[in-house]
Amino acid sequence: MRTVYKVLAYIIAAEVAVQASFVVLANAGLDKWVAGGGVLDKAVMESDEFPFPEVIGIILHGVNGGMVIPALALLLLIVSFFAQVSGGVKFAAVVLLLVAVQITLGYAGHELPALGALHGLNALLLFTAALHTARRARPATAGTPAGTPTATSV
Template identity: 35%
Template sequence: MRAAYRIVAMLIAIAVALQVASIALSGFTIAKDADDGTTIGSDYSNFGESYHSMAGMAIGLLALVLLILSFMTDVPRGRMLAGIIVGLVVLQFLLAVVSFGLPALGVLHGLNGLAIAGVAGAASSRATSSTPAPSV
Protein backbone atom coordinates (compact mmCIF):
# COMPACT_ATOMS: atom_id res chain seq x y z
CA MET A 1 0.00 0.00 0.00
CA ARG A 2 2.93 2.32 0.62
CA ALA A 3 3.88 2.10 -3.07
CA ALA A 4 0.28 2.85 -4.14
CA TYR A 5 0.21 5.87 -1.81
CA ARG A 6 3.53 7.09 -3.23
CA ILE A 7 2.39 6.65 -6.83
CA VAL A 8 -0.97 8.37 -6.36
CA ALA A 9 0.67 11.29 -4.54
CA MET A 10 3.19 11.63 -7.37
CA LEU A 11 0.40 11.42 -9.96
CA ILE A 12 -1.30 14.35 -8.24
CA ALA A 13 1.89 16.42 -8.39
CA ILE A 14 2.40 15.53 -12.08
CA ALA A 15 -1.25 16.28 -12.86
CA VAL A 16 -0.88 19.75 -11.33
CA ALA A 17 2.18 20.38 -13.51
CA LEU A 18 0.09 19.40 -16.54
CA GLN A 19 -2.62 21.78 -15.30
CA VAL A 20 -0.12 24.65 -15.33
CA ALA A 21 0.94 23.69 -18.86
CA SER A 22 -2.65 23.41 -20.09
CA ILE A 23 -3.71 26.81 -18.78
CA ALA A 24 -0.62 28.36 -20.40
CA LEU A 25 -1.60 26.65 -23.65
CA SER A 26 -5.09 28.05 -23.24
CA GLY A 27 -3.86 31.60 -22.71
CA PHE A 28 -1.57 31.53 -25.72
CA THR A 29 -4.29 29.93 -27.84
CA ILE A 30 -6.73 32.70 -26.85
CA ALA A 31 -4.15 35.34 -27.79
CA LYS A 32 -3.45 33.69 -31.16
CA ASP A 33 -7.12 33.16 -31.94
CA ALA A 34 -7.90 36.79 -31.07
CA ASP A 35 -5.04 37.95 -33.32
CA ASP A 36 -6.48 35.78 -36.10
CA GLY A 37 -9.84 37.53 -35.72
CA THR A 38 -11.72 34.87 -33.76
CA THR A 39 -14.47 36.28 -31.58
CA ILE A 40 -13.74 35.37 -27.97
CA GLY A 41 -17.09 35.12 -26.19
CA SER A 42 -18.95 32.96 -23.72
CA ASP A 43 -19.23 30.18 -26.30
CA TYR A 44 -15.48 30.16 -27.03
CA SER A 45 -13.40 27.22 -25.84
CA ASN A 46 -10.06 25.68 -26.70
CA PHE A 47 -8.21 22.46 -25.94
CA GLY A 48 -6.20 23.97 -23.06
CA GLU A 49 -9.35 25.14 -21.27
CA SER A 50 -11.15 21.84 -21.81
CA TYR A 51 -8.16 19.80 -20.64
CA HIS A 52 -7.69 22.04 -17.59
CA SER A 53 -11.29 21.49 -16.55
CA MET A 54 -11.29 17.71 -17.08
CA ALA A 55 -7.90 17.18 -15.43
CA GLY A 56 -9.07 19.19 -12.43
CA MET A 57 -11.80 16.63 -11.89
CA ALA A 58 -9.24 13.83 -12.17
CA ILE A 59 -7.08 15.51 -9.51
CA GLY A 60 -10.10 15.63 -7.21
CA LEU A 61 -10.65 11.91 -7.70
CA LEU A 62 -6.95 11.14 -7.13
CA ALA A 63 -7.03 13.19 -3.92
CA LEU A 64 -9.91 11.08 -2.61
CA VAL A 65 -8.10 7.86 -3.60
CA LEU A 66 -5.01 9.11 -1.75
CA LEU A 67 -7.08 9.81 1.35
CA ILE A 68 -8.53 6.29 1.27
CA LEU A 69 -5.05 4.79 0.75
CA SER A 70 -3.71 6.82 3.66
CA PHE A 71 -5.83 4.72 6.03
CA MET A 72 -4.35 1.51 4.62
CA THR A 73 -0.67 2.38 4.93
CA ASP A 74 1.85 3.35 7.56
CA VAL A 75 3.31 6.45 5.87
CA PRO A 76 4.29 8.88 8.64
CA ARG A 77 1.74 11.70 8.68
CA GLY A 78 0.24 10.15 5.56
CA ARG A 79 -3.34 10.73 6.66
CA MET A 80 -2.63 14.32 7.58
CA LEU A 81 -0.95 15.06 4.24
CA ALA A 82 -3.74 13.34 2.30
CA GLY A 83 -6.32 15.33 4.28
CA ILE A 84 -4.49 18.57 3.53
CA ILE A 85 -4.45 17.68 -0.16
CA VAL A 86 -8.20 17.00 -0.14
CA GLY A 87 -8.79 20.31 1.65
CA LEU A 88 -6.62 22.20 -0.83
CA VAL A 89 -8.43 20.54 -3.75
CA VAL A 90 -11.81 21.59 -2.33
CA LEU A 91 -10.45 25.12 -1.92
CA GLN A 92 -9.16 24.94 -5.51
CA PHE A 93 -12.64 24.17 -6.85
CA LEU A 94 -14.16 26.99 -4.78
CA LEU A 95 -11.51 29.44 -5.97
CA ALA A 96 -12.14 28.40 -9.58
CA VAL A 97 -15.87 29.04 -9.28
CA VAL A 98 -15.48 32.37 -7.49
CA SER A 99 -12.68 33.54 -9.79
CA PHE A 100 -15.02 33.71 -12.78
CA GLY A 101 -16.90 36.48 -10.97
CA LEU A 102 -13.83 38.04 -9.37
CA PRO A 103 -10.86 37.35 -11.69
CA ALA A 104 -8.26 38.72 -9.26
CA LEU A 105 -8.86 35.64 -7.10
CA GLY A 106 -7.52 33.59 -9.99
CA VAL A 107 -4.06 34.39 -8.59
CA LEU A 108 -4.97 32.46 -5.45
CA HIS A 109 -6.26 29.61 -7.63
CA GLY A 110 -2.84 29.39 -9.29
CA LEU A 111 -0.90 29.60 -6.03
CA ASN A 112 -3.16 27.02 -4.38
CA GLY A 113 -2.50 24.67 -7.29
CA LEU A 114 1.21 24.95 -6.61
CA ALA A 115 0.53 24.23 -2.93
CA ILE A 116 -1.32 21.06 -3.93
CA ALA A 117 1.68 19.95 -5.99
CA GLY A 118 4.07 20.73 -3.13
CA VAL A 119 2.10 18.82 -0.51
CA ALA A 120 1.59 15.90 -2.90
CA GLY A 121 5.33 15.82 -3.58
CA ALA A 122 6.02 15.84 0.15
CA ALA A 123 3.53 13.00 0.67
CA SER A 124 5.19 10.97 -2.07
CA SER A 125 8.60 11.64 -0.58
CA ARG A 126 7.48 10.51 2.88
CA ALA A 127 6.23 7.25 1.40
CA THR A 128 9.55 6.73 -0.35
CA SER A 129 12.08 7.69 2.28
CA SER A 130 10.56 6.56 5.53
CA THR A 131 10.72 3.07 6.91
CA PRO A 132 7.69 1.37 8.39
CA ALA A 133 7.28 1.50 12.12
CA PRO A 134 8.52 -1.70 13.78
CA SER A 135 5.78 -4.07 14.84
CA VAL A 136 5.68 -5.00 18.49
Protein backbone atom coordinates (compact mmCIF):
# COMPACT_ATOMS: atom_id res chain seq x y z
CA MET A 1 0.00 0.00 0.00
CA ARG A 2 2.94 2.30 0.60
CA THR A 3 3.85 2.03 -3.08
CA VAL A 4 0.26 2.73 -4.16
CA TYR A 5 0.25 5.80 -1.89
CA LYS A 6 3.52 7.04 -3.38
CA VAL A 7 2.46 6.41 -6.98
CA LEU A 8 -0.90 8.14 -6.51
CA ALA A 9 0.79 11.21 -5.02
CA TYR A 10 3.28 11.36 -7.90
CA ILE A 11 0.45 10.96 -10.42
CA ILE A 12 -1.39 13.88 -8.83
CA ALA A 13 1.74 16.04 -9.15
CA ALA A 14 2.09 14.98 -12.80
CA GLU A 15 -1.60 15.73 -13.42
CA VAL A 16 -1.09 19.28 -12.12
CA ALA A 17 1.70 19.73 -14.67
CA VAL A 18 -0.58 18.30 -17.38
CA GLN A 19 -3.25 20.82 -16.32
CA ALA A 20 -0.82 23.66 -16.92
CA SER A 21 0.02 22.31 -20.38
CA PHE A 22 -3.68 22.09 -21.28
CA VAL A 23 -4.22 25.74 -20.34
CA VAL A 24 -1.17 26.90 -22.28
CA LEU A 25 -2.27 24.88 -25.33
CA ALA A 26 -5.69 26.55 -25.25
CA ASN A 27 -4.23 30.01 -24.65
CA ALA A 28 -1.72 29.69 -27.48
CA GLY A 29 -4.43 28.47 -29.85
CA LEU A 30 -6.73 31.32 -28.83
CA ASP A 31 -3.95 33.85 -29.38
CA LYS A 32 -3.22 32.49 -32.85
CA TRP A 33 -6.94 32.39 -33.72
CA VAL A 34 -7.54 35.99 -32.57
CA ALA A 35 -4.39 37.18 -34.39
CA GLY A 36 -5.85 35.62 -37.53
CA GLY A 37 -9.08 37.62 -37.19
CA GLY A 38 -11.11 35.34 -34.92
CA VAL A 39 -13.37 37.01 -32.37
CA LEU A 40 -14.17 35.41 -29.04
CA ASP A 41 -17.60 36.50 -27.87
CA LYS A 42 -20.67 35.05 -26.18
CA ALA A 43 -21.91 33.49 -29.43
CA VAL A 44 -18.67 31.51 -29.79
CA MET A 45 -18.83 30.40 -26.15
CA GLU A 46 -22.41 29.14 -26.59
CA SER A 47 -21.70 27.41 -29.91
CA ASP A 48 -21.32 23.64 -30.17
CA GLU A 49 -18.49 24.05 -32.68
CA PHE A 50 -14.81 24.43 -31.87
CA PRO A 51 -13.60 27.80 -33.19
CA PHE A 52 -9.97 26.61 -33.14
CA PRO A 53 -8.54 23.12 -32.53
CA GLU A 54 -6.61 24.02 -29.39
CA VAL A 55 -9.87 24.79 -27.57
CA ILE A 56 -9.69 21.12 -26.61
CA GLY A 57 -7.19 22.27 -23.98
CA ILE A 58 -9.96 24.14 -22.15
CA ILE A 59 -12.20 21.08 -22.24
CA LEU A 60 -9.45 18.73 -21.07
CA HIS A 61 -8.47 21.17 -18.31
CA GLY A 62 -12.04 21.11 -17.03
CA VAL A 63 -12.46 17.34 -17.20
CA ASN A 64 -9.05 16.54 -15.76
CA GLY A 65 -9.28 19.12 -13.01
CA GLY A 66 -12.94 18.59 -12.24
CA MET A 67 -13.04 14.80 -12.21
CA VAL A 68 -9.71 12.99 -12.61
CA ILE A 69 -7.57 14.86 -10.08
CA PRO A 70 -10.29 14.96 -7.39
CA ALA A 71 -10.85 11.21 -7.81
CA LEU A 72 -7.12 10.57 -7.48
CA ALA A 73 -6.89 12.80 -4.40
CA LEU A 74 -9.82 11.02 -2.76
CA LEU A 75 -8.28 7.65 -3.59
CA LEU A 76 -4.97 8.85 -2.10
CA LEU A 77 -6.74 9.75 1.14
CA ILE A 78 -8.43 6.34 1.30
CA VAL A 79 -5.15 4.52 0.62
CA SER A 80 -3.39 6.67 3.25
CA PHE A 81 -5.32 4.89 6.01
CA PHE A 82 -3.70 1.58 5.02
CA ALA A 83 -0.27 2.69 3.74
CA GLN A 84 1.39 3.09 7.14
CA VAL A 85 3.24 6.21 6.07
CA SER A 86 4.26 8.52 8.91
CA GLY A 87 1.91 11.51 8.64
CA GLY A 88 0.46 9.97 5.50
CA VAL A 89 -3.19 10.64 6.32
CA LYS A 90 -2.45 14.25 7.21
CA PHE A 91 -0.57 14.94 3.98
CA ALA A 92 -3.13 13.13 1.83
CA ALA A 93 -5.82 15.27 3.49
CA VAL A 94 -3.81 18.41 2.68
CA VAL A 95 -3.62 17.33 -0.97
CA LEU A 96 -7.39 16.73 -1.05
CA LEU A 97 -8.03 20.09 0.61
CA LEU A 98 -5.83 21.88 -1.95
CA VAL A 99 -7.71 20.09 -4.74
CA ALA A 100 -11.00 21.31 -3.29
CA VAL A 101 -9.64 24.87 -3.04
CA GLN A 102 -8.37 24.60 -6.62
CA ILE A 103 -11.76 23.57 -7.95
CA THR A 104 -13.47 26.33 -5.97
CA LEU A 105 -11.05 28.95 -7.29
CA GLY A 106 -11.48 27.65 -10.84
CA TYR A 107 -15.25 27.97 -10.77
CA ALA A 108 -15.25 31.23 -8.80
CA GLY A 109 -12.80 32.69 -11.31
CA HIS A 110 -15.58 32.76 -13.89
CA GLU A 111 -17.33 35.40 -11.78
CA LEU A 112 -14.23 37.09 -10.35
CA PRO A 113 -11.32 36.73 -12.82
CA ALA A 114 -8.76 38.02 -10.31
CA LEU A 115 -9.10 34.66 -8.58
CA GLY A 116 -7.26 33.20 -11.57
CA ALA A 117 -4.03 34.37 -9.97
CA LEU A 118 -4.89 32.43 -6.82
CA HIS A 119 -5.90 29.45 -8.96
CA GLY A 120 -2.40 29.43 -10.47
CA LEU A 121 -0.69 29.90 -7.10
CA ASN A 122 -2.75 27.14 -5.49
CA ALA A 123 -1.80 24.83 -8.38
CA LEU A 124 1.85 25.33 -7.42
CA LEU A 125 1.03 24.60 -3.78
CA LEU A 126 -0.85 21.45 -4.81
CA PHE A 127 2.04 20.30 -7.02
CA THR A 128 4.51 20.81 -4.14
CA ALA A 129 2.25 19.14 -1.58
CA ALA A 130 1.74 16.12 -3.84
CA LEU A 131 5.50 15.74 -4.36
CA HIS A 132 6.15 16.07 -0.62
CA THR A 133 3.40 13.54 0.08
CA ALA A 134 4.96 11.05 -2.36
CA ARG A 135 8.42 11.51 -0.86
CA ARG A 136 7.12 10.68 2.61
CA ALA A 137 6.38 7.16 1.40
CA ARG A 138 10.01 6.30 0.75
CA PRO A 139 11.26 3.38 2.79
CA ALA A 140 12.97 4.44 6.00
CA THR A 141 16.68 3.90 6.38
CA ALA A 142 17.79 1.77 9.32
CA GLY A 143 16.94 3.50 12.58
CA THR A 144 15.09 6.40 10.90
CA PRO A 145 11.28 6.65 11.04
CA ALA A 146 9.54 6.81 7.67
CA GLY A 147 9.08 10.34 6.41
CA THR A 148 12.01 11.74 8.38
CA PRO A 149 14.53 13.55 6.17
CA THR A 150 18.00 12.03 6.14
CA ALA A 151 21.32 13.51 5.11
CA THR A 152 21.11 11.68 1.77
CA SER A 153 17.59 12.91 1.07
CA VAL A 154 18.33 16.61 1.34
